[in-house]
Amino acid sequence: MKVRENVVKIGLCSTSLMAVAALFIVVAYVFFNGAGIINLSFLLESPYRFEYGGIFPQIIGSLCLVGICLLFAVPLGVASAIYLVEYAPDNIVTASVRFFIECLAGIPSIVIGLFGLVFLVYRLGLGISMLSGGLTLGFMILPWTVRASEEAIKTVPYSYMEASLALGASKWQSIYGVILKSAYPGIITGILLGMGKAMGETAVVLLTAGSGLESFLPQSILDPVASLPVYIYMLATQGHTEASYSRAFGASLVLITMFLIISMFAMFLRNRYITRNSGF
Amino acid sequence: MNHEEIEISVKNFNLWYADNQALKNINLDIPRRRITALIGPSGCGKTSFIRCLNRMNDLIPTVRTEGEMLLNNENINHKDVDVVSLRKKVGMVFQKPNPFPSSVFENVAYGPRIHGEKNKQQLAQIVEESLKNAALWDEVRDRIDRSALSLSGGQQQRLCIARTLAVHPDIILLDEPCSALDPISTSKIEDLMVKLKEHYTIIIVTHNMQQAARVSDYTAFFLHGKIIEFDETKKLFKKPKEKSTEDYITGRFG
Ligand SMILES: Nc1ncnc2c1ncn2[C@@H]1O[C@H](COP(=O)(O)OP(=O)(O)OP(=O)(O)O)[C@@H](O)[C@H]1O
Ligand SMILES: [Mg+2]
Numbered sequence: 402m403k404v405r406e407n408v409v410k411i412g413l414c415s416t417s418l419m420a421v422a423a424l425f426i427v428v429a430y431v432f433f434n435g436a437g438i439i440n441l442s443f444l445l446e447s448p449y450r451f452e453y454g455g456i457f458p459q460i461i462g463s464l465c466l467v468g469i470c471l472l473f474a475v476p477l478g479v480a481s482a483i484y485l486v487e488y489a490p491d492n493i494v495t496a497s498v499r500f501f502i503e504c505l506a507g508i509p510s511i512v513i514g515l516f517g518l519v520f521l522v523y524r525l526g527l528g529i530s531m532l533s534g535g536l537t538l539g540f541m542i543l544p545w546t547v548r549a550s551e552e553a554i555k556t557v558p559y560s561y562m563e564a565s566l567a568l569g570a571s572k573w574q575s576i577y578g579v580i581l582k583s584a585y586p587g588i589i590t591g592i593l594l595g596m597g598k599a600m601g602e603t604a605v606v607l608l609t610a611g612s613g614l615e616s617f618l619p620q621s622i623l624d625p626v627a628s629l630p631v632y633i634y635m636l637a638t639q640g641h642t643e644a645s646y647s648r649a650f651g652a653s654l655v656l657i658t659m660f661l662i663i664s665m666f667a668m669f670l671r672n673r674y675i676t677r678n679s680g681f
Numbered sequence: 682m683n684h685e686e687i688e689i690s691v692k693n694f695n696l697w698y699a700d701n702q703a704l705k706n707i708n709l710d711i712p713r714r715r716i717t718a719l720i721g722p723s724g725c726g727k728t729s730f731i732r733c734l735n736r737m738n739d740l741i742p743t744v745r746t747e748g749e750m751l752l753n754n755e756n757i758n759h760k761d762v763d764v765v766s767l768r769k770k771v772g773m774v775f776q777k778p779n780p781f782p783s784s785v786f787e788n789v790a791y792g793p794r795i796h797g798e799k800n801k802q803q804l805a806q807i808v809e810e811s812l813k814n815a816a817l818w819d820e821v822r823d824r825i826d827r828s829a830l831s832l833s834g835g836q837q838q839r840l841c842i843a844r845t846l847a848v849h850p851d852i853i854l855l856d857e858p859c860s861a862l863d864p865i866s867t868s869k870i871e872d873l874m875v876k877l878k879e880h881y882t883i884i885i886v887t888h889n890m891q892q893a894a895r896v897s898d899y900t901a902f903f904l905h906g907k908i909i910e911f912d913e914t915k916k917l918f919k920k921p922k923e924k925s926t927e928d929y930i931t932g933r934f935g
Contacts, residue, residue, distance in 0.1 A: 560779035564841070567735060568792040568848055569769030578791065583782055 431657065435650030443651060447616040448627075451636055452644040456652050458618050460659070462531070462626040463600060466610060469535025469622070470542065470599045475592055477539075478546025479581075485547070486554045487576055506544035513541045514608035522609055531619050531626040534610025541605055542595035549591020553584040586671045593667045597660055603630040629656045685712035688852060688882040689734065689757075694748035696729055698741070703729045705906040707748070711899075716874055716883045718893035718914065721903030722929065727886045728776070730903070731854045733757070734884070735771040736764050752852075769796065772850035776857045776886075778837035780829035780844070785812075785821050788829045788840055792848035807847050814877070815843035816869045835866025842873065853877065855885040859892065871896050890930050894918045902926045 446455030481502075489495040517537030527533045557580050565575035581588075606628045607613070613631025629652050636649040689711040696704035703726045711717050719727045729738070736757065738744045750757040757767060780788050789808040798804055808825070812818040817839040821832070829840055838858055845853060855874075859867040874883055874896050887893050893900055894914060901911040902923075910917060910926045921927040 558779075560775065560777065561781055563737065563740070563775065564779045564781065564844075565791070566740070567737060567768055567773040567775075568795065568844065569765050570792075570795045571765050574795050578795065579781055 428657070431650055431653050434647060435652075435654035438647050438651035439654065444655070448614060448632070449616060451614075451640040452642060452648070454616065456629065456632060456648075456655065458615055458627045459613070459629045459632045459652065460655065461618055462611070462615070462628045463630070463656070463659070465531055465619070465622075465626060466535050466538060466606060466628055467596055467599050469531060470538035471592065471596060473536055473539035474543045474546050474595065478543055478595075479550045479588060481547045482550030482554055483576060483581075486551055487572070487580070502544045502547050506548065510541055510602055511604040511608075513537060514605040516540070517605060517609040528623060529609060529611055529625045530623045531610060532622040534606050534626065534628070535622075537605050537609045538599040538602060541602065542599050545595045545598065546591055549594065550584070550588050553587025553591065554580060556587060557583040586674055589667055589671050593664060596663065600660055600663075601630055601656065603634050607631050607634065629653075629659075685710075685715065687711065688713040688752070690749075690751040692749040692751070694733070694750060695746065696726075696733065696738070697743075697745045698729075699743040703906050704733075707908055709901060709908060709911060711882065711884060713882050714878055714880070715898040716878050716885060716896055717899045717901065718897035719884065719886045719901050719903060720888070720890065720893050720929070723888075725903040726906040727903050728856055731773070731856060731884060731886060734852070734854055735768045735773050736762075737773065739764065769848055770850055771852045771854065772845035772848055773854040774838070774841050774845055774856065774858050776860060778834060778841050778861070780832070780837050780840050782828065782830055784826045785829050785832070785840060786825045789843050789847045792844060796848065808843075811843040811847040812840075814846050814873070815839045816873050817843055833866075835862045835869075838862060838866070839870065839873075842870070846877075850881070852882045852884065855883065857886050857888060860888065867892070890918075890932070902929060904929070 443455040444460070445457050447458055448454040448456060485495065485499065489498075514537060517533055517540065521527045521533045521536055522529055527536075561579045561583060562575055565579045566572070570578065611625035611627055611631065613627050613633075613635045615625060615627035619626045633649045633652050633656070636645045636652070640646060640649065687710045689709075691707050691709040691711075694704060694707040695702065707730065719730065721727055732738045733746065733750060734757065738746070746758055748758075752767075752770070755762065781791065783791075786805075786808055789811050790804045793804060793807050798807065809818060812821060817836060820836060821827075821840075824831075829837065832840060838861070842853075842855075842858070859870055862870065871892065874885065877883060878898075885893075885897065897914045899911065900914045900917045902909045902917070902921075902925075904925055910921060910923045912922070917926065918930060921930065
């Protein structure tokens with residue numbers, strides 16, 4: 402019995418080591434190939450063809466796209482989650498809506514990108530633009546924000562709601578003042594996951610926001626906008642030179658780092674909230 | 682009973698959970714500014730009863746009620762009653778302490794804030810006063826900004842009482858407030874109730890016969906969803922009229 406325990410333990414341990422090693426290799430590879438090119442001018446200048454200049458418009462473009470995406474998807478997602486958990490009647494319609502959202506989360510991003518291109522870009526006439534890209538990204542992560550918020554709201558103990566109502570709070574006051582406050586860390590985590598998806602998304606942005614090589618900053622939300630993933634895609638598929646590959650890796654490293662910084666910031670918000678509210 | 686002012690008058694009240702009748706033809710007059718204890722074996726309907734007094738049962742979709750509960754001559758269960766203001770008048774402390782996961786201060790200030798108090802000094806004053814009334818102030822005055830979840834169970838229960846007091850209700854419902862508490866916290870809460878009845882009508886559910894005998898002025902004995910006996914506590918404990926009451930309070934049953 403003891404032997405079998407140990408075999409299982411060692412087996413699991415080595416499998417997880419392999420998983421970590423695989424991830425590590427990817428990150429290390431990106432780092433060694435990309436770190437050399439990164440300097441201030443790479444970060445602060447505009448690109449010129451495939452081999453020259455920096456990625457400043459790409460960084461700003463990615464941030465703007467994610468910003469618009471979150472502005473659209475977070476309020477809508479959180480509001481839908483509140484409705485589904487707290488107000489929607491427990492019937493077949495609600496169940497179907499839940500199932501539908503579940504399915505939406507599984508739609509490949511290229512399909513959502515196609516929708517964005519045909520509906521937002523052409524039909525609504527928003528053109529290839531920051532707005533089209535941000536909104537389409539928003540559509541993409543919307544089901545995830547709904548689901549994450551729903552889960553977070555559902556884990557808040559019912560006794561908080563009862564306590565609040567018993568003090569003469571209305572339902573909305575209770576949701577706003579107690580439930581959302583307690584669900585906040587979970588909602589943040591969900592938003593963060595969605596943000597990570599949006600930031601790295603290529604297909605959607607390629608179809609709706611711009612070609613990635615734009616060397617200018619957008620003047621309005623209706624201008625096309627560059628982004629890191631599309632820039633990397635262009636360099637990787639059309640550069641074919643040593644210089645363009647190393648630029649692609651440099652941009653990748655910046656993308657990863659940006660994501661890490663934002664994650665750490667979100668973690669910080671979350672932890673500060675948790676330590677402030679759970680004693681000790 | 683004749684000389685008492687009546688706060689709540691319950692008439693021919695019935696309650697069902699789907700098809701299961703939990704309260705059967707309840708008639709009860711609850712006197713103002715007195716402590717009324719509800720006793721009876723587990724499952725006899727005590728919680729179901731007090732949850733009607735502030736309409737918490739509205740949250741349970743299967744519940745159906747019939748009959749009247751009059752508070753200031755208004756039927757609590759009438760569909761036009763403003764439930765929110767009813768709950769402001771009828772405060773409730775739950776069996777299990779359920780403080781919010783925020784600071785001690787925020788817990789107590791929550792109610793007054795909801796009801797429109799914005800002035801910081803005013804809020805601080807209400808919080809201090811409520812905590813003092815709940816016999817908790819001395820223990821938490823230095824850590825009013827610490828999380829309420831870091832308090833002990835007994836302190837949490839007194840915090841929940843303070844939170845209820847801060848709203849200034851007329852009536853306070855307590856559902857077995859001491860069931861999870863040590864004797865010291867229990868006696869603090871009992872002292873507190875006796876002090877509070879100067880200003881509040883108190884209804885307490887308890888499984889502790891000594892507690893009912895010690896603190897309450899009136900006692901109602903529930904059995905299988907009915908009120909078997911209701912009387913002044915002294916009389917009910919000294920000379921119960923019903924055999925089943927006697928069996929229950931002497932511990933031969935239930
Ligand atoms: N939410 C509910 N749904 C269905 N039936 C319920 C519900 N709550 C209580 N009941 C039933 O109603 C009856 C009375 O329950 P209640 O909780 O009022 O008893 P109680 O006197 O408070 O008991 P205890 O002393 O154990 O707390 C029980 O038979 C119980 O099964
Ligand atoms: Mg009970």
